[in-house]
Amino acid sequence: MKGKISIPRIFIYLFLIVASFLSIFPFFWMTTGMTNSAVDIVRGKMTFGTMFFENIRILFSEYDMALVLFNSIKVTGLTVVLCLLICSMAAYGFVMYKSKITQRLYALTMLTMMIPFAALMIPLFQIIVQFKLLNSHFALIITGASSVFIIFFFRQSFVTYPFEIIQAARVDGAGEFRIFFKIFAPSMKSTFFAAAIYAFMTSWNSYMWPLIVLQTNDKRTTTLLISYLSSAYVPQYGVIMTAIVISTLPIIIIFFAFQKQFVQGMLGSLKA
Amino acid sequence: MKKILLVISVIALSIGLFAACAKSTPDTATNTSGNQQKDSQQKDTEDQSSSSEKQKITVWAWDPNFNIAIMNEAASIYEAAHDNVEFEIVEMAKADVEQKLHTTLASKMTEGLPDIVLIEDYNSQKYLQSYPGSFADLTDKLNYNDFAPYKVELMTVDSKIYGIPFDSGVTGFFYRSDILAEAGYGAEDLNNITWDRLIEIGKDVKAKTGKAIISFDKSDGGLMRIMLNSSGLWYFDAEGNITVSNNEALKEAMETYKKILDADIIIPTAGWNEWVGAFNNGDAASVISGCWITGSVKAATDQSGKWAAAPVPRLNYTESKNASNLGGSSWYILDAAQNKDLAIDFMNEVFGGNVDFYQTILTNNGAVASYLPAIKGSAYSAADEFFGGQAVFADMGKWMNEIPSINYGLYTYEADSAIMANLEDYLSGSKTVEDALKDAEAQLKSQIQ
Structure with a gap:
C-alpha cells in the first residue's frame, strides 16, 4: 500500500495543504510583519525586513511593553490558580454531595451562563466602584475567579470518578479536604490541565472588563495596549505585529507544553 | 508529571507573592504619606493645603502619535506655567474611549470619569443629548469666535456650546503632480473642479498613463459624507429629522x-490597508480625504516632491462648495469632573489661546487646528517640500472657513450603514437610486426608533 497514489488521497492531501496554509499564513504574516516598517506592511511586503530591533525598541521604550506583559501575566496567573481551585471544589461539591438542593443550585448556576456579559457590565462596574476596587488588578482577578463553564467542565469529568474510592478513603478516616487534594485531584490531572488552558485563554484574552475597570496606563494589559496601538490614524503596523507576536507567545508555549494533557483532559481523565 | 505540577504551582505562587509585594509596598507608602499629608493639612490653614497638593487632570484620548502626543505637549506647556498641576493622560483605542465613557456615564458612577475626554465629531451629539448635564457648558468660558464655525455648530445643543474644538477634518484633493502632469493636467486644471470633471480627468489619466485616479472602497461611506458635507446637507436636518429619501445631494x-x-x-x-497601500505603492494617482490622510501619504518618503493638493471636488448641486470635512474630533469636559475649573482654565489657556502650541503640533503631528488665529502662524505658511513647495496647510486653513456648518445629529454611523447597505443594490443595478434611498430611510427609521 505504501507509496501508492490514489485519487481520493490526492484530494485529501490537497485539502490538508490548503487547510494548513490557511492556518499557518497568519502566523507567517505576523512574524514577517514584526521585522518590517509600517509602510512596507501596507505595501504587502511578505519577506523578512530589518526593522525587528527598531520595533522592539519602540514597543519597550515608548509603550512600556515589559510592564504591560507583567500586568497580564500577574492577572492571568492569579486568576487561573484561583479559578481552578474554586471551580474544581465547587464541581466536587456538586458531584459528591448530591441532593435536591445541590441539583437545583447547579441548575441555577448553569442558567447564569445565559446572561450575556453586556447585561452584567454596568451593575458589576457599580459594585466594583463601591468596593473601592476601581483601577485595581484585584477587580479583574476576583471576577475571573469563578467561571460557570469551568465548573460545568469539571463536573462533567468528575461524575466518571468511582465513588467507591472516596468512600474507602472516608472509611480510612481521611477528611474531605485531604481526599480532595491527596486522592481526588492528583488522579484528575488532565482535567485540571485542560481547564487551566481554558481559564488561561479566557483571562489572557479578556478585553472588555479590563477596559472598563482599569483607569491608568500603568495598569493596562496586553489586549488594551494592542487595541490602543491599532486605533491610530497612521498605525505603526510593525510595532503592532511585534506586540501581537509577544502576546501570542505565552499561549503558544502553554499549549505546546501541555498539548498531551489538554487532549487527554478533553477526552476525560479516567481510562476505564 | 508531579514535577510539572510542582513547578507550575511554585511559579504561580511566586508570581502571586511577587505581585502582592510589588503592589503592597508602594501602595502602603503612598497611603501613609497621604494620611500624613491629610493630617498635617488639617492642622494647616486652608489655602496652604490647597497649594501643597498637586491637582490632577485626567484625560482620555486615542492615537499615540496624534491626540496623545498633542495632549502631552499641551500638558507640558501648562505644567511649566502652573506648579500645582499634573496630568494623567490615559491611552486607549477610539472605540474603547467610547465604550468606557458610555458604561461609566450609564452607571452614574462619577468616580470613574475623567476630567477631559476626546469625542469624535460625528458622535458628539449622541453623547451630549443622551447624557444631558454630564458635560460642562462652556458657552461663556471660551471665545468661540476664534474657532471654525462648522466645528462650533456640531457641539451646540439648545444654543449652549459644550466642547473645545480640536483637529479639523478639512478635506483636500491630494494628487500625484507628476502622474497628472504626464497626462497633461497642471494645478490650474484641478482647482475647484466638480466630481463629473474628476471622472473625465480620471478617464484621460487612465488612457494616457495606465494609472487609476483613486483607490476606492465602494463599501466605505467616507466619500459620500465628503460630498454631503460640501453641500451643507446631512442624513438629518437641524431638527434631527431624517433627510434621506428627499435629499438632492x-x-x-x-x-x-x-x-x-x-x-x-x-x-x-x-x-483601510489596501486603500492606503494603493497610493503608497504609486498605483493610484490621488486620494480624496480629510487632511489627516497627509500623514499616511507622507509615509511613502520616496514620493517626496511628487504630490500637490487642490480643493476637494464639488457636486453639481447648487449649494455645493469646494470645501468639506471628514472626521475630526473635539475635547469635552465632564461636568462632574473633580477638577472641572482647572480643566477649563487649561483648555482656555492652551487650546483656546496659544498660537505657538498650534504651530508645534502642526509641525510635529500634522494636526490642522480649527483655532483660526493659529492658521496665520509661521508653520502654516511654510512651504512643504513633500508637496512640491506648496503651503498646503495654509491652503487647508482657507478651505476650512468655507466648510458648510451642519448639525450631524445623533445617528451618523447608523445612517451611514443603512445607506451603504442599499447602495450595493443600486450599484449592481437591482434598484433605482430612488428605491435605494427609500429603503435606506425605512431601514434607518426602524433602527433608531
Whole structure:
C-alpha cells in the first residue's frame, strides 16, 4: 500500500495543504510583519525586513511593553490558580454531595451562563466602584475567579470518578479536604490541565472588563495596549505585529507544553 | 508529571507573592504619606493645603502619535506655567474611549470619569443629548469666535456650546503632480473642479498613463459624507429629522459613486490597508480625504516632491462648495469632573489661546487646528517640500472657513450603514437610486426608533 497514489488521497492531501496554509499564513504574516516598517506592511511586503530591533525598541521604550506583559501575566496567573481551585471544589461539591438542593443550585448556576456579559457590565462596574476596587488588578482577578463553564467542565469529568474510592478513603478516616487534594485531584490531572488552558485563554484574552475597570496606563494589559496601538490614524503596523507576536507567545508555549494533557483532559481523565 | 505540577504551582505562587509585594509596598507608602499629608493639612490653614497638593487632570484620548502626543505637549506647556498641576493622560483605542465613557456615564458612577475626554465629531451629539448635564457648558468660558464655525455648530445643543474644538477634518484633493502632469493636467486644471470633471480627468489619466485616479472602497461611506458635507446637507436636518429619501445631494452622491465605478478609473480596494497601500505603492494617482490622510501619504518618503493638493471636488448641486470635512474630533469636559475649573482654565489657556502650541503640533503631528488665529502662524505658511513647495496647510486653513456648518445629529454611523447597505443594490443595478434611498430611510427609521 505504501507509496501508492490514489485519487481520493490526492484530494485529501490537497485539502490538508490548503487547510494548513490557511492556518499557518497568519502566523507567517505576523512574524514577517514584526521585522518590517509600517509602510512596507501596507505595501504587502511578505519577506523578512530589518526593522525587528527598531520595533522592539519602540514597543519597550515608548509603550512600556515589559510592564504591560507583567500586568497580564500577574492577572492571568492569579486568576487561573484561583479559578481552578474554586471551580474544581465547587464541581466536587456538586458531584459528591448530591441532593435536591445541590441539583437545583447547579441548575441555577448553569442558567447564569445565559446572561450575556453586556447585561452584567454596568451593575458589576457599580459594585466594583463601591468596593473601592476601581483601577485595581484585584477587580479583574476576583471576577475571573469563578467561571460557570469551568465548573460545568469539571463536573462533567468528575461524575466518571468511582465513588467507591472516596468512600474507602472516608472509611480510612481521611477528611474531605485531604481526599480532595491527596486522592481526588492528583488522579484528575488532565482535567485540571485542560481547564487551566481554558481559564488561561479566557483571562489572557479578556478585553472588555479590563477596559472598563482599569483607569491608568500603568495598569493596562496586553489586549488594551494592542487595541490602543491599532486605533491610530497612521498605525505603526510593525510595532503592532511585534506586540501581537509577544502576546501570542505565552499561549503558544502553554499549549505546546501541555498539548498531551489538554487532549487527554478533553477526552476525560479516567481510562476505564 | 508531579514535577510539572510542582513547578507550575511554585511559579504561580511566586508570581502571586511577587505581585502582592510589588503592589503592597508602594501602595502602603503612598497611603501613609497621604494620611500624613491629610493630617498635617488639617492642622494647616486652608489655602496652604490647597497649594501643597498637586491637582490632577485626567484625560482620555486615542492615537499615540496624534491626540496623545498633542495632549502631552499641551500638558507640558501648562505644567511649566502652573506648579500645582499634573496630568494623567490615559491611552486607549477610539472605540474603547467610547465604550468606557458610555458604561461609566450609564452607571452614574462619577468616580470613574475623567476630567477631559476626546469625542469624535460625528458622535458628539449622541453623547451630549443622551447624557444631558454630564458635560460642562462652556458657552461663556471660551471665545468661540476664534474657532471654525462648522466645528462650533456640531457641539451646540439648545444654543449652549459644550466642547473645545480640536483637529479639523478639512478635506483636500491630494494628487500625484507628476502622474497628472504626464497626462497633461497642471494645478490650474484641478482647482475647484466638480466630481463629473474628476471622472473625465480620471478617464484621460487612465488612457494616457495606465494609472487609476483613486483607490476606492465602494463599501466605505467616507466619500459620500465628503460630498454631503460640501453641500451643507446631512442624513438629518437641524431638527434631527431624517433627510434621506428627499435629499438632492445624497441622491447625486449615490449617482456619483455609480459613475465612478462604471468609468473604470479606480483601483477597487477592501479595507483601510489596501486603500492606503494603493497610493503608497504609486498605483493610484490621488486620494480624496480629510487632511489627516497627509500623514499616511507622507509615509511613502520616496514620493517626496511628487504630490500637490487642490480643493476637494464639488457636486453639481447648487449649494455645493469646494470645501468639506471628514472626521475630526473635539475635547469635552465632564461636568462632574473633580477638577472641572482647572480643566477649563487649561483648555482656555492652551487650546483656546496659544498660537505657538498650534504651530508645534502642526509641525510635529500634522494636526490642522480649527483655532483660526493659529492658521496665520509661521508653520502654516511654510512651504512643504513633500508637496512640491506648496503651503498646503495654509491652503487647508482657507478651505476650512468655507466648510458648510451642519448639525450631524445623533445617528451618523447608523445612517451611514443603512445607506451603504442599499447602495450595493443600486450599484449592481437591482434598484433605482430612488428605491435605494427609500429603503435606506425605512431601514434607518426602524433602527433608531
